[in-house]
Amino acid sequence: MSQTSIPAPPKTTVSFWRPRAALLYFPTVCVLLAIAAVAGISIGSTYIPWETVARVIAGHLLPAGWVDVNGVTQAEQVIIWMIRVPRVLVAGLAGAALAVAGTQMQGMFRNPLAEPNVVGVSAGAALGAVVAFVTGLAAASALWLPLCAFVGALGALAVVYSITARAGRTPVATLLLAGIALSALLSSVTTLLVSLSFVDWQVSAEIVFWLMGGLDSRTWTHVWICLPFVTLGTFVALWYTRDLDLMLLGEETSASLGVNVERVKKTVLTTAALLTGAAVSVSGVVGFVGLVVPHAIRLIVGPSHRVLVPASVVTGALFMIGCDLLARTIHPPTEIRLGVVTAAFGAPFFLYLLRQRGKALGYL
């Protein structure tokens, strides 16, 4: 056997710039995330200077007496701690959840254009939530809406999976087709319920607004509802990063390298459903985050999930907090629905990606 030495990679190659891009990426996004979070708390119908924001937050997090909060009005304290902080936290958690779910789905389907909705999870969560509205459960307790959204998301996944599974195998193409069909069915039921709900204008307005996505009047309850699921889901995603990398080489290849392909698929699908359910239950239906954010990150840091998953957490949070800030400030005092803003950014970018891919494949 000849002595092996690998030549140093030339500077134009992925091996050279990718680790460096990843190294720069995290500090940059974290700084932007901090700026966006503070801006999201400062800016609103009443502007509050960032120093005041910092003092109030520090006053709550640090032991009593460490921070002097004299001179901050009671109103400002309430606006910061009871209204805007939970809103920004919910935005961050929901954005992170959708981005991680999207990353996992794209890896599992080996398709950079997949997102949580392709297996019907978002449509299921939306239907569950609409049922909670129509039946009046949502008005009875703040916990019913998220619960119904979770049941909807996991129920949709269970149906799609059981239709697809055959002799212990779930071909991803069939999974996709079943997901698309079930999505259409669930959406039609949702639309039916919405149209029937118009007898009560207040309920129907609430539903329609919710279906457009939004973070108005989010409270700490919403933070506590989604925090455990987002944390758990992200940990599972981190646990499976190497398996997902291998899945990108194809199912047979990864199986022959020792990956338990069916178990990975089941875990990834369930995690993605939980994350999507968590996000939808606190922010309504917000599209394109799970599609665009992972794809955009992949262009910068490369396809390895070890980097991609943590990058999705911070970038998804940043994207959602930024979009929510825009939704509140573009046209005051009216809030633009969050789903409109994410789609307004997401859709053109998605079309751009399609165009690029089309060019690469030679059919555009």
Add this chain to the structure above:
Amino acid sequence: MSGLSIHNAGVRIDGRWLVQGVNFAVAPGAVTALVGPNGSGKSTILRLLAGLWEATEGDVELDGAPLRKMRRRDAARRLSFVPQDTGIDFGFSVQEVVEMGRHPHRGRFESFQENDRQSVARALDQADVADLAARPVNELSGGERQRVLIARSLATEAGILLLDEPTSNLDIDHGLEVLTLLRRLANEGKSVVIALHDLNAVMRFADCAVVLDGGRVSSRGVPTAVLTEETVAAVFGVRLERLQRQDGSPVLVFDRREDDSVVGV
């Protein structure tokens, strides 16, 4: 018994037997070619040998133990499967793809060790792709990509390589390049099993040919002895003519009888 062997194995899907009564042992340190028409069971047998499919009846044994009872990771250290090239849509570097071959040897959060690095470097070298290490794998030519996939297999340090039509998407030059590489690996001690359509390549590169017909082994042995006019006529339904090259090695030429008048023979 060491090595990989298949005992009286059959696979039935939806009531139809894809293969049945298959018996043979993979010759150590040799190239074994599975040949036969489309649908004769080459890919099925490779998947049985790789442990990706379970036999409906019969068994596959690896080093004397049934493969189906073995943990996937344990099997993955001893045999490696390269499926037909489907392309890779994601821009991993060649180095990263070959490093994935170390998966069965590494704990979940275990970092890359010195022996992992050595295996990867050796694999890149053996498959002659060290100079491509930093390139994104989705920008390579078909021949280069196939060699990278073989390098990934080599990085597992498995003694047995199973390949499903590794040359099917390649032009003549790249096809020969891949077959030469496999030949060299067998000479260095690997046991190689390939599904192959090109009978001339089988004659030239394989030590043993297993001829499949309708899911059963119709004959096996040294290619020059097995690929006779009678066998080829019976299995492939074509007329075989044996020519000689200047160095005396045989070349096979095939004709469909009824087409003779069309092509003017």
